Amino acid sequence: MNGSSYSSALTLAAGAVLVCAVAILWLASIRSVIRMVAAQGMALGLVAVVLGVHLHDAGLLAAAAVVIAMKGVVIPVLLGRASGGNSGSRESRPLVNVPASLVASAALIVLAFVTGRSVARFVGTTAGALVPIGIATLLIGFFVLVARRRPTFQIVGLLMVDNGIALTAFLCTAGFPFLIELGVSFDVLLGVVVLMVLSQRLRIEFGDVDLDELQELHD
C-alpha cells in the first residue's frame, strides 16, 4: 500500500467506527442497534487489518482476526439471541430523545478532538492523528450507557466504550502484545455473556423492565 491509499483506508475505517456510534444514538429498535454494533466491530477489525498490512505485522493481523470474529460476529449473534424473545422491542422512552442525543454526540466529538489533540501530536503518525476518533467513540458509548434504559442498550453502550478504547489502542501503539490482546478480548466476551445472562434473569424476575425501575437498593 502506498502512503496516500494507506492513510485514506485508515481514515475511512476509523471514521466508520464513529459513524456507527452516532447511528446507534439514532436507532431505537434493538435489532438494528445490534446490527450496527456488529458493523462497528467489523470496522474496528478493518482498522487493525489496514495497520497490520501497512506495518507488515503478523501479530496485528491475528489480533484483527480475533476482533472481527468476536466483536463482529460472536458477540452480536449472542446478543441477538439473548434478546430474541423480544427482538422487535424498542427503546420507547429514552432519558434523552434522539435529536438531543445527536446534538450531544456532536458536542462529545468536539470535546474528543480538543482533548485528543495532545495525544495525537505526541504519537505523531498518520494513525496517531486519528486518535480523537477513538476517544469520541468512547465518549458516545458513555452517553449511551447513561441515556438509554433498556438492558440491551446498556450492553451495547459498554461494547462501544470498549471499541473506542480498542480503536485508541490500535491507533496509538499498533495494538498490544498479542497475548494480552487475546486476554482482553476474552474478558470482553465473558463480560457480555454474564450481562446477557443477568438481563435474562432480570426479565424473569421483574418482567420487561427499564433499568431505572430497579430501585430495591438505596440508602
Add this chain to the structure above:
Amino acid sequence: MVLVTILALPLLGGTAIAVGRGRRASAWVAVATNGATLVLGILTAVRVVKDGPISGAWGVLRADALSVFMVIVIGAISLLASWLGIRTMAREQELENGSSVRSSHYGMLVQAFVGFMLLAVLAANVGVLWVAVEATTIVTAFLVGYRRTRGSLEASWKYIVICSVGIALAFLGTVFVYLAALHAGGHSAQALDWTSLMAHAHRFNPSLMRFAFALIVLGYGTKVGLAPMHSWLPDAHSQAPAPVSALMSGVLLTVAFYAILRFKAVTDVALGPGFARTLLVVVALLSLALAASLLITQRDYKRMLAYHSIEHMGLIALGAAAGIRLAIAAVLLHILGHGLAKSVLFLTSGEIMAAEGTSQIDGVRTLLARRPALGGVFGVGLVALLGLPPFSLFTSELVMVRAEFEVGLGWAAVLAMVAMVVIFIAVVGHARHMLLGPPTSSHLPAPPPRWVATPLIGGLAVCGFIGVFAWPLSGLLEAAARVVAS
C-alpha cells in the same frame, strides 16, 4: 515453579469441588488448598526477602516482596472465606432440596475468583494484571447475583456495568502508559513488564503520564470503591453471600489498590511525587467524608460494613499519597489488618443474618446476651475495625498519620481523623443497639458449632497478634515498601 504452584492451588480446589459435586468433603479440600496457598505464600516470602524477586512461567509471573505480601493476604482471607463457605453451601443445598448443583457452582466460582486475584498480584506484566482484575469482575458478578432475588440481581447488574466501565478506563490508562513506554525505547513485548517500566520511567513523556495515571486512579479506583466511583460497593457487598462479601471487601478492593500502587511508583519516577499525591489525597478525603456521612444514618448492618470499607480504602489511599517507605509499610499492614477484621465481620454477619433472619440493625437486639459467641465476635471485630488497640489497625493508622505529618500532609491527616471520630461514634451507636441489653427470654439458642467459631476467632486473634508483635512481618513489610515507595 513455586509461583505456578501457587496459581495451581485454587484450580485444584475448584476441580475437587467439581469432581465432588459440591459435597462437604470436596469443600474441605478447597479449604485445604487455600490454606496451602497461605503457607506457600509465607515460605515464598521468606525466600524473596532473603534472595530477592523470583520469576516463573517464562517470565509471565514475577514475585517481589510486594506480590508475596499480597499472596499472603489473599491466602489468609480465602482460607477464612472458604471455611465459612461450607456453611453457605450447606444452606444452599437445603434450599435446593438436597441438590448440590448450585452449591458446587458457587464453590467453583469462589475458587476461580481466588485464582484470578492471585494471578493479578503475581503477573509480571501490567497488561496481564489488567486482564486478571477484569476477570475477577466477571466471576464475582455471578456470585453477587447468586441468590437471584430482586435486590441481588440489581446489585450485580450495577456492579458489573459500573466496574466494567471503570476497568475500561484503567485499560485506556494502561494503553497510554504503553505508548509512553514505547516512545521511551521499550521493546514492544516487554514494555509493560514492571521491571522494564521502572527502568525506563524517567524518560516517559510527563503530560502523557499525567493523563494515564489519572485514568488509572479513576479506573482501578472504581474497583477499590473510592468515592466518587463507589456507588456499586454498598449494594454488591450487602447482597452477596457472606463469604463472597468477605473476599470482596477483604481482598478484592485491595488487589485493585495494589494495581494503583504499582502505577503510582512508575508515575512518581516519571513526574515526581506531587501529581500522584494530589490525586490520591482528593479521592481519599472524598471517600472518608462520604463514608462518615452515610454511616450515621445506616439501617442495614451489612451496608454499614460496606461503607466502613470505603472509609478504610480512603485511609489506605491517604497513606499511599504520603508515599514514603514508612507510609507504604503502614498501608500494607493496614491492608492485612483490615482484610482480616473485615472478612471476619462479614462472615459473622452472615451467621447473624441466617440466625436472626434480617439484615436490619433495628431487627437485631441484645445479641450479646442471646448469642454470646456471635455477638462477641461481632463486637470484638468492630473494636478491631475502629482502630482500637491491641489490633494491628491501631498500629497502622498511627504510623500512617505520622508519615503523613512527615511529608506535609498533616492537614489531610487531621481531616481524616475528624471523619474517623464521626464514624467511630456512628458505628458504636449502631453496635450498641445490636449487641447490648438484657435478654428478652431465658431460652438461649444453640451457639454456632466449634468449627464455625474457630476461624472467626482465629482471624481476630491473628489481627491482634500482629498488632502487638509486628516482628514476624517487619522484614517483609520493609522489603515490600521499598518496591513502590518514592
